[in-house]
Amino acid sequence: MSPIEIGAVDRHHLSVARAPGFELTRRRSNRMIAGVAGGLADSLGVSDAYVRAAFITLGTVWGLGALVYLAIWLAAFDRVADRDVEPVGASRAMGLVIAFGGLMLLLGVIGWWPNPAVVLTAGALGFGTAFLADSSKPGPLAAIMDPTVDRPSRTRVIVGVVLLIGGLTVFTTTIGQVFEFGAVFLAIGLTGVGLVVAFGPWVRRLLIDLSEERNERVRQEERAEVAAHLHDSVLQTLALIQRSEDPARMAILARHQESELRDWLFGHAPLDGVDLVSTALKQAAARVEADFQTPVDVVTVGDLPVGERTKAVVAAAAEAMVNAAKHSGADRISLYQEVGEGVLEVFVTDQGKGFDESSVPIDRKGITESIRSRMEKAGGEVEIDSEPGEGTEVVLRLGL
Amino acid sequence: MSIKVYLVDDHRLFLAGVKSELAEEFQVVGTSRDVDTAIEEIRGYRPDVVLVDVHMPDGGGIAVVQRVAETTPDVKFLALSVSDQAEDVIAMIRAGARGYVTKTIEPEELSDAIRRVHAGDAVFSPRLAGFVLDAFAGAIPSDEDPELDQLTAREKDVLRLIARGFAYKQVARKLNISIKTVETHVSSVLRKLQLSNRHELARWASRRRIV
Numbered sequence: 001m002s003p004i005e006i007g008a009v010d011r012h013h014l015s016v017a018r019a020p021g022f023e024l025t026r027r028r029s030n031r032m033i034a035g036v037a038g039g040l041a042d043s044l045g046v047s048d049a050y051v052r053a054a055f056i057t058l059g060t061v062w063g064l065g066a067l068v069y070l071a072i073w074l075a076a077f078d079r080v081a082d083r084d085v086e087p088v089g090a091s092r093a094m095g096l097v098i099a100f101g102g103l104m105l106l107l108g109v110i111g112w113w114p115n116p117a118v119v120l121t122a123g124a125l126g127f128g129t130a131f132l133a134d135s136s137k138p139g140p141l142a143a144i145m146d147p148t149v150d151r152p153s154r155t156r157v158i159v160g161v162v163l164l165i166g167g168l169t170v171f172t173t174t175i176g177q178v179f180e181f182g183a184v185f186l187a188i189g190l191t192g193v194g195l196v197v198a199f200g201p202w203v204r205r206l207l208i209d210l211s212e213e214r215n216e217r218v219r220q221e222e223r224a225e226v227a228a229h230l231h232d233s234v235l236q237t238l239a240l241i242q243r244s245e246d247p248a249r250m251a252i253l254a255r256h257q258e259s260e261l262r263d264w265l266f267g268h269a270p271l272d273g274v275d276l277v278s279t280a281l282k283q284a285a286a287r288v289e290a291d292f293q294t295p296v297d298v299v300t301v302g303d304l305p306v307g308e309r310t311k312a313v314v315a316a317a318a319e320a321m322v323n324a325a326k327h328s329g330a331d332r333i334s335l336y337q338e339v340g341e342g343v344l345e346v347f348v349t350d351q352g353k354g355f356d357e358s359s360v361p362i363d364r365k366g367i368t369e370s371i372r373s374r375m376e377k378a379g380g381e382v383e384i385d386s387e388p389g390e391g392t393e394v395v396l397r398l399g400l
Numbered sequence: 401m402s403i404k405v406y407l408v409d410d411h412r413l414f415l416a417g418v419k420s421e422l423a424e425e426f427q428v429v430g431t432s433r434d435v436d437t438a439i440e441e442i443r444g445y446r447p448d449v450v451l452v453d454v455h456m457p458d459g460g461g462i463a464v465v466q467r468v469a470e471t472t473p474d475v476k477f478l479a480l481s482v483s484d485q486a487e488d489v490i491a492m493i494r495a496g497a498r499g500y501v502t503k504t505i506e507p508e509e510l511s512d513a514i515r516r517v518h519a520g521d522a523v524f525s526p527r528l529a530g531f532v533l534d535a536f537a538g539a540i541p542s543d544e545d546p547e548l549d550q551l552t553a554r555e556k557d558v559l560r561l562i563a564r565g566f567a568y569k570q571v572a573r574k575l576n577i578s579i580k581t582v583e584t585h586v587s588s589v590l591r592k593l594q595l596s597n598r599h600e601l602a603r604w605a606s607r608r609r610i611v
Contacts, residue, residue: 347564
């Protein structure tokens with residue numbers, strides 16, 4: 001067995017089988033506050049709930065429970081992060097026990113021991129709750145709060161009402177006696193338990209119902225929004241398609257609607273108040289698709305907000321797309337935009353018939369000239385790469 | 401011996417359409433409309449290439465790719481979807497698909513893609529190429545394996561040309577390299593996409609969705 005394995009086994013042994021020698025510990029996980037009560041429960045081999053009840057009971061004796069808790073916490077404080085259990089050294093534990101005994105004795109001697117009835121009722125309440133909530137047995141407390149209970153059984157109502165009346169009685173008989181904190185706690189405790197026993201399931205179901213109702217309302221609002229949008233866009237387009245005779249036109253309508261629906265469904269809408277170059281290019285492409293019934297595949301990498309100069313690039317790209325749609329004869333156009341280091345590039349590519357720069361018809365030359373002049377004004381450049389039969393690519397480049 | 405193809409899609413009409421388109425050239429050994437049947441039949445029929453839809457009930461295409469890969473790793477997957485959302489594309493590729501095409505693809509292009517995937521190459525649509533460039537842009541290499549976290553200059557060149565709409569053949573000519581070399585570059589990008597543990601990939605994909 002390697003040393004590492006021995007270590008692992010030892011640690012396991014430490015945290016689980018600690019039966020013979022008593023060792024005070026503090027838990028690092030599965031804890032309420034600092035894991036003191038849990039650690040103590042592990043050491044004593046009892047359910048956490050009982051130890052917590054003991055701390056609460058002790059707490060009614062002038063906050064002694066809190067003091068002891070704090071003391072154990074401090075004694076078990078070190079900074080080893082990956083340990084699940086914090087051992088308290090034997091001598092420290094012994095010191096704690098002696099100090100605790102001394103403190104109790106001192107309280108007795110000075111006569112500060114509070115009314116034993118208070119301590120007893122607090123103890124009874126604490127341990128009673130602990131018994132109900134004991135996680136090692138099927139939980140009666142959970143059963144009391146079971147929201148699936150439909151109508152109150154007679155016992156439930158009687159027990160609840162008795163507890164409620166008891167609590168209220170103790171409360172009214174002790175009111176005015178300000179120092180009888182214990183009795184007030186008892187009153188509140190009894191009333192609370194009475195209420196829980198009598199109405200627990202309904203309170204819980206009410207809470208569940210409330211949140212379900214809220215969710216349902218949100219769902220309905222969403223559905224209404226979807227319906228409104230589909231009506232405005234998809235249904236309109238479907239109506240247009242039904243009235244259209246031309247298959248190409250139908251295809252364009254469908255394609256256009258598809259991209260719009262996609263943007264809406266998957267939230268590709270531009271940021272609020274900021275127009276992006278990619279969005280502007282997609283819009284330009286959609287216009288070309290609609291006007292010339294030629295699909296444009298738009299791919300964008302990186303992005304920029306639209307400014308004066310980038311606007312010129314978008315306009316030039318739109319002209320290049322129109323040019324390709326009108327003259328290339330290609331059945332689709334590709335538009336690729338990339339924002340690289342200090343440069344915006346847009347490529348408008350088609351696999352159409354291409355052209356020889358020297359034999360360009362005059363109207364087409366006009367368009368390419370207009371693309372050039374736009375880009376030059378914005379401080380960018382244009383490159384046109386075309387050969388007959390090889391398609392055309394227009395490259396727009398703008399330094400940023 | 402023609403390539404054995406299996407189709408998974410929950411839309412009956414689409415399934416029928418693709419099947420008839422592919423029937424001439426390929427041997428369509430089976431189709432299914434749900435994830436569990438698909439996994440079972442693919443394990444049994446051992447097709448060469450599986451065309452798989454991304455969005456389906458019970459885990460979708462990603463579940464099919466991952467679970468089949470556990471038992472029958474030699475089956476190759478080509479994702480076919482109406483969605484060209486970044487997170488879908490990246491998730492399918494990272495699950496193990498060797499390519500991703502949208503359902504608007506032309507039949508000839510689809511046949512071409514199937515052959516390419518069968519040959520062990522990767523199929524990148526322009527959109528996927530754009531996603532990859534975007535995801536790897538401005539990459540700060542991680543300490544563990546910087547080679548996996550960055551694209552080489554040549555790989556970027558190839559992806560840019562694919563994103564611009566050029567076919568592999570045209571890419572090869574433009575870069576003065578062979579088609580085989582283009583395929584090698586694309587396969588290498590696919591490997592990086594599948595193996596890179598860059599957090600940026602996931603973060604980038606989710607950011608695109610949120611915008």
